[in-house]
Amino acid sequence: MSRIAGLIAGVALSVAPLSQAQTDVQRGEQLFTALCSAYCHGRDPGKREAPYLFDCEWLHGGSEEEIFATVSNGVPDTRMVSFGGKLPNGDDDIRNLVSFLMANSGCQE
């Protein structure tokens, strides 16, 4: 029963787990630098409207799938817009971004 549930869960996820996909952390950093940092999330801790992403406090979940969903869908009623379907390499680029965030996350410590 649990194996079937696991299979269904795997199919329901439209995202291939990062550990199974090839991700490019360096490209993820380039994307973060270009799109997320400057007047939004930044690289330094400190209170900002757009949260600091390199501690271990995730407002909308800190798993790979949750971060992917937040970037892809945006956060309604905030200035975090959706990036799904917009980056040059589509979902692969979002995965690259997520892999960069997780590689530099405060959760590693």
Next chain:
Amino acid sequence: MSDPCKAIASSLAAIICLATVPATGQEEMQVEYDVVEMPSHWVAPAPTGKGAGPVTEEMLRKSGSYTDKWLQYHGDDRGYRHSPIKALTPEKVKNLRLAGLLPTGTLGQQEVSPVVYDGIIYVTTSYNRLFALESATGKTLWRYDHQNPKDLRLCCGPPNRGVAIYGNTVLMATLDAHLLAFDRRTGALLWNRKMADYDKGYSATSAPLIVKGMAVIGIAGGEFGVRGFFDAYDVKTGELVWRHYTVPAAGEPGVETWAGESWKTGGAPAWTTGLYDAETDTLFWTTGNPSPDWNGDSRKGDNLYSNSLLAVEPETGKLKWHFQFTPHDLWDYDGNTHIFLLDFKQGNKVHKVVAQPNRNGYFYVIDRQSGEFLRGNAYLEQVNWATLDAKGRPIVSPHALPTESPTERVCPSNAGGINGAWTAAYNPDLNLAFIPAMEACSQFQKGLAIYMEGLPYTGGTFIQVDGRNKIAYGHITAYDVAKGEVSWRYHDPFPVSAGALSTAGGVVFSGSNSGAIALDARSGEKIWSFNLGAPIRSQPIAWQEDGKTYVAYGAGDSPSLAAMFGAPTHTSDGGLFAVFVLE
């Protein structure tokens, strides 16, 4: 049965809702609920004010001469923000006491330069609330709260720098790129024009400028790859008279300074308030950075008319001449900081000039009839990104270029110096310009340049290293324009990002992270301060009424912006408007 309260909870109406309560077993009890629609526009039932009549073009062109009114963002047509009130002297200002407060009810920075006319103070707040207050009592006469969309495209907080006033109309530009006109006595909405689609990255934050019956207003969006412009609207009808694009299109002069089609997302926003020079019948407007900010690979060339001073025909918007401060910008050094119109002697000749402390750290003097560069000297203590050649063109230091793995500390930071978000002032008796400034150097990191409509298009980022290392500071500097040198500096432990007001009595009003301050204009000595509990980001003004002298400030900052400037971020959110009185 689904809960009807949940369905309407997401609307803007305030709801008093008693939920449908399921009783035990199968029954559900119906309970009454009220839906209370909260208003967002309070119109006065009868005209307010003291019956002063319409504001005329003549009054605006002489606005710097009045003690009983404050009519323009820059104080007058020359950009001086110099009140003729003699009572505001270094000896007397210590007697200023708090007369009234208004909470704005909004977060983010308060950058307003209030307007005072006919016994009414017009105050705009972050997120575009517009209050008309009775100047003698602080009572709210009418009020409008603009309903902005939740997904605004803003780089740098939600400010508004004030209304323009003309005739019996006040006008406010909004964060979703509209221009609105109201009856100044009742607050009735006269017209509402969409300037651009906010979801393509456009917004508007400045006070319009009135010239020849038109309201001139520029848009923001240099971090979103917009194509910059400023517009002139007929105040009576709201009709667009002309639009001046700050980035030329294919086939237009200047487009050769943009590689390929990079002009289409060229930026060069026009988000600050210009000046009208009646003497030469010229409208001066300034522009900001080319897009994307920190990666110039796709836009090789000087990128006209980004970071430029533009001299324009007021009736048509047609360009007469330009001077570009920072060609092919890679640092976000918007060239749209405060400008002054002065007479400047060089050798035997007296030039009519535009003088500007630029975001890039240099104080420029430009002949305002020819556009010729006359002089450029550093007004900051730390400038290392470039020197200027004999024609005022930057010679860029190689170390200042953005890289993927930056190590170099570049001064000034992306935010400047002085910044277009606040004003400077000038005392013509002392020939001193007062410049509130930040000393906070940053690193510049190059990233990918990816344009997606409505999303940030910056191609890189800044890293506010001086803030991180707690060495960022600020000052209010008195700059002797004739000599081209600093006369005095008032140092502050944190970057200064407040506007300035000069008085004929010899005082400079400005602010800091710790509140409102007043300095002796001759010495820079601090003679008064008042902690309003929040940093000052606004443009102070002064006026007299019924024998009393008033000074007004907005207070409140955006912690995000403070972080970006290298300033403390612990201060409470929330805006205030404060009036001080000298009796």
